[in-house]
Amino acid sequence: MKHRRRLFSVRNPYDAQSDDIFFNAAKENFIYQYKHCREYRKIADGLSVNEGTLRSIDDLPQLPCLPTLLFKRHHLRTAPALIKATSSGTSGNFSEIGFDIGGLLGALVMSCKIMHRRRLLSPIPCHYIVMGYKPHHSNRTAVTKTAFGATLFAPAIRRRYILQYKNGSYSTDFEGIIAALKKLDNSLFPVRFMGFPSYTFFLMKRMDEQGIHIKLRKGSKIMLGGGWKQFYAEQVDKDSFYQLAEKVFGVHDKDIVEFFGAVEHPILYCDCPNHHFHVPAYSRVVIRDIDTLHPVPEETVGLVNLITPMVSATPILSIMTDDLGVLHSGSKCGCGIRTPYLEIIGRVAPTELKTCAAGAAELLKTSQEADK
Numbered sequence: 001m002k003h004r005r006r007l008f009s010v011r012n013p014y015d016a017q018s019d020d021i022f023f024n025a026a027k028e029n030f031i032y033q034y035k036h037c038r039e040y041r042k043i044a045d046g047l048s049v050n051e052g053t054l055r056s057i058d059d060l061p062q063l064p065c066l067p068t069l070l071f072k073r074h075h076l077r078t079a080p081a082l083i084k085a086t087s088s089g090t091s092g093n094f095s096e097i098g099f100d101i102g103g104l105l106g107a108l109v110m111s112c113k114i115m116h117r118r119r120l121l122s123p124i125p126c127h128y129i130v131m132g133y134k135p136h137h138s139n140r141t142a143v144t145k146t147a148f149g150a151t152l153f154a155p156a157i158r159r160r161y162i163l164q165y166k167n168g169s170y171s172t173d174f175e176g177i178i179a180a181l182k183k184l185d186n187s188l189f190p191v192r193f194m195g196f197p198s199y200t201f202f203l204m205k206r207m208d209e210q211g212i213h214i215k216l217r218k219g220s221k222i223m224l225g226g227g228w229k230q231f232y233a234e235q236v237d238k239d240s241f242y243q244l245a246e247k248v249f250g251v252h253d254k255d256i257v258e259f260f261g262a263v264e265h266p267i268l269y270c271d272c273p274n275h276h277f278h279v280p281a282y283s284r285v286v287i288r289d290i291d292t293l294h295p296v297p298e299e300t301v302g303l304v305n306l307i308t309p310m311v312s313a314t315p316i317l318s319i320m321t322d323d324l325g326v327l328h329s330g331s332k333c334g335c336g337i338r339t340p341y342l343e344i345i346g347r348v349a350p351t352e353l354k355t356c357a358a359g360a361a362e363l364l365k366t367s368q369e370a371d372k
Contacts, residue, residue, distance in 0.1 A: 008106040016338040029309035037078040063318040071095035085142035100313040131195030134161035142263035190219035198231035225259035265306040276341040
């Protein structure tokens with residue numbers, strides 16, 4: 001995977017001139033998946049996509065675009081995996097994605113470069129309040145691994161978790177977190193939150209209602225990732241969230257950082273100082289019409305198709321999410337990053353993706369019957 005190594009060696013994680021390197025890496029990944037994953041090959045053949053189809057970066061939308069729903073129903077494999085991670089499975093089903101050593105090294109390099117640019121890497125120790133799951137051997141979700149990984153950006157004095165594992169299941173511990181925060185009121189070290197925005201908001205709202213306001217030390221951060229999940233109906237706008245964070249913790253919006261990603265697309269999307277998700281050099285985003293699935297221009301709402309050649313152990317080169325989004329020109333942001341930025345505006349109901357998932361699943365079924 002020499003082209004993958006070249007891609008993840010790009011110095012600037014938001015290099016706007018990386019199209020040739022990215023295309024070569026994507027084509028390399030496609031050829032590997034086609035040769036080593038029988039199911040992926042059958043899907044590609046069913047769509048009449050082959051090595052000759054890919055001639056330039058403009059041909060990437062023709063890659064077999066596998067919906068995340070397919071991975072929740074079929075555990076596809078291309079090669080042995082070093083580690084495996086699963087999605088949260090809030091709908092009852094979950095994806096299980098295998099990662100190879102090259103993909104993991106790429107993820108490490110990517111994370112360091114993006115975190116350095118966002119100034120999240122620090123030698124100053126801090127207290128971590130993880131608004132997510134406490135690691136447990138029964139929990140292999142990617143969101144848990146990611147949250148723990150974020151606590152390595154600065155030395156951890158201690159980690160406290162909102163979701164504690166007891167008697168075979170997880171339960172929230174808001175009062176325990178509030179008690180811990182009260183003790184940190186006069187700490188010499190900053191505090192870093194990491195985890196679900198929903199639980200972070202619920203914590204701040206509860207503290208505000210109880211009249212508990214704590215001035216966290218300068219350098220404290222609120223890092224958000226994992227989305228609102230089952231609390232989507234309670235989601236608040238960013239401005240309301242930022243105002244409450246400043247009121248309860250004295251943390252300004254410049255110290256609030258949000259991440260976006262998926263286990264089926266393990267690229268780190270980190271918002272810029274203007275809180276926009278610029279597309280890093282290691283991925284590309286295609287917005288597709290919700291009815292025809294054809295690519296649409298910038299500034300047009302559609303389904304979010306994410307592409308990356310990071311992983312070779314699982315065929316996740318091009319995946320279709322259930323997110324609705326818009327791709328904006330990077331020049332409209334004003335932060336200095338030139339790559340386009342992705343705005344997530346909502347989600348479609350799973351039933352809306354059944355046609356897309358069923359199409360790929362039918363190709364799989366046909367291939368399996370043909371092999372009998």
